[in-house]
Amino acid sequence: MKHSKKLGINSRLIHSGEFENPLGSATVPIYQTSTFIFESADHGAKCFSGEEDGYIYTRIGNPTIHALETLVADLETGTQGIATSSGMAAVNTIYMALLSKGDHIVSSAAVYGPSRVVMEQHWSRFGVESTYVNTANLDEVKAAIKPNTKMLYVETPANPTMDITDLVECAKLAHEHKMVLVVDNTFSSPYLQRPLELGADVVFHSMTKFLNGHADIVAGMIVTKDDALGKKLRSMMVTLGCNMDPHQAYMVIRGIKTLGIRIDRSQGNAMEIAAYLENHPKVAWVKYPGLKSHPQHELATRQMDGFGSMISFELKGGLKAGKILMDNVKVAILAVSLGGVETLIQHPASMTHSKVSAEAKAKAGITDGLVRYSVGIEDVEDLISDLEQGLDLV
Ligand code: LCS
Numbered sequence: 001m002k003h004s005k006k007l008g009i010n011s012r013l014i015h016s017g018e019f020e021n022p023l024g025s026a027t028v029p030i031y032q033t034s035t036f037i038f039e040s041a042d043h044g045a046k047c048f049s050g051e052e053d054g055y056i057y058t059r060i061g062n063p064t065i066h067a068l069e070t071l072v073a074d075l076e077t078g079t080q081g082i083a084t085s086s087g088m089a090a091v092n093t094i095y096m097a098l099l100s101k102g103d104h105i106v107s108s109a110a111v112y113g114p115s116r117v118v119m120e121q122h123w124s125r126f127g128v129e130s131t132y133v134n135t136a137n138l139d140e141v142k143a144a145i146k147p148n149t150k151m152l153y154v155e156t157p158a159n160p161t162m163d164i165t166d167l168v169e170c171a172k173l174a175h176e177h178k179m180v181l182v183v184d185n186t187f188s189s190p191y192l193q194r195p196l197e198l199g200a201d202v203v204f205h206s207m208t209k210f211l212n213g214h215a216d217i218v219a220g221m222i223v224t225k226d227d228a229l230g231k232k233l234r235s236m237m238v239t240l241g242c243n244m245d246p247h248q249a250y251m252v253i254r255g256i257k258t259l260g261i262r263i264d265r266s267q268g269n270a271m272e273i274a275a276y277l278e279n280h281p282k283v284a285w286v287k288y289p290g291l292k293s294h295p296q297h298e299l300a301t302r303q304m305d306g307f308g309s310m311i312s313f314e315l316k317g318g319l320k321a322g323k324i325l326m327d328n329v330k331v332a333i334l335a336v337s338l339g340g341v342e343t344l345i346q347h348p349a350s351m352t353h354s355k356v357s358a359e360a361k362a363k364a365g366i367t368d369g370l371v372r373y374s375v376g377i378e379d380v381e382d383l384i385s386d387l388e389q390g391l392d393l394v
Helices: 009-015 041-049 063-075 087-098 113-121 138-144 167-176 227-240 246-256 259-278 297-303 318-328 358-364 380-392
Strands: 080-084 104-108 129-133 149-155 180-184 202-206 220-224 283-287 310-315 344-346 370-374
Touching (some): 009 063, 009 259, 063 080, 063 220, 063 246, 080 087, 087 180, 087 220, 087 227, 104 113, 129 138, 138 167, 149 167, 167 180, 220 227, 259 283, 259 310, 259 380, 318 370, 318 380
Parallel strands (some): 149 180, 180 202
Antiparallel strands (some): 202 220, 283 310, 310 370
16 A cells, blocks of 8 residues: 555555555455466566566565555555564574674674574584674674674573663664674564664564564564665575465454554553552562663663563562462463563563573573563553462462
8 A cells, every 4th residue: 555654653564565556455365375377488588587576485575464564664664564473483494584694793692592592503513603692782792703704693581581772772782893783673573663763774573572472483584774785684584485475464464453452452452460569578679671770771762662562570489489470360371472462471481581501591681580570451450460369379
């Protein structure tokens, strides 16, 4: 649909995304096809050479997937979206497209476990070096940069520590050293934070989370505002074969329409729950960017349009107490993933971050007792009384 960039984000959630619509469908049709018919042999050859635009094969491009790519690129104020089969497919496409043997990456120490483990255990086999620092501390980032550092990789807010990194300062630093700044924007979504506007070169998502929002799809998306970078990333995605499926794309387009109202509600709930936990005598600490006690609360206020719906906390009784709570919640679901309409609770040290070494977890602040809580859109009174009855048992 044609639209003005001046539309607000909630309008763009509904109306952005390009698709040809000869029959006037109100929604994006699902082009459930692997291949597309050429008008002639010459037309096919021209599609392959790039002389003519035209769909060829779904791994390379598909109208339903294109609608989602242009939608998310618009939300992130980028120019190109590259949809992937999962968030991890986006991570590996970025690593493979932009890093070579002998290169070095500086990354946030607290990131989604597998994003780090794949680098340390697998990309290292191909000669890529990595250093993990607290990117919330710019001095640590500066100290880690080496002559062969090609990428600064930041997750903010970080999974699961909720640390916030200053993206404007990281972009300056990255560009002074001719590095690309890659930002995992999964925890915020473009509704709350747009890294490309702050100077990042590449932003990506696990759309499994807030963008889709309904815990029924695994999907990823990379967005950039640089055409050459976009072509490089797309070509790598196509070569790796980690494309999205058209039905999966349709599901995300459907889910994304309510991103704004889902986040408005879940982050309202999160603020109340974070305050409740902070005042609870059995709670040792709470990390939520909306709390004044969060070490980067002021930065979060500046950098984000809201504080999101992810909370980390630890009970005074540590892991033992955390397990009692996790085993006894009745409204929240004990499951990994995040960013959906349903509230989820999980234990990063033994679940999402279990493959990260104990030493690396300790350095990143992923303590044994840390419990992660992804706030959904239920009635906040029910969520608080659910926590209350669980905490009573501790
Ligand atoms: N980036 C972040 C920040 C994530 O939280 C995840 C998944 C990924 C990338 C990978 O995306 P996927 O391939 O799963 O779509 N995070 C998960 C989590 O915290 N619990 O379960 C999955």
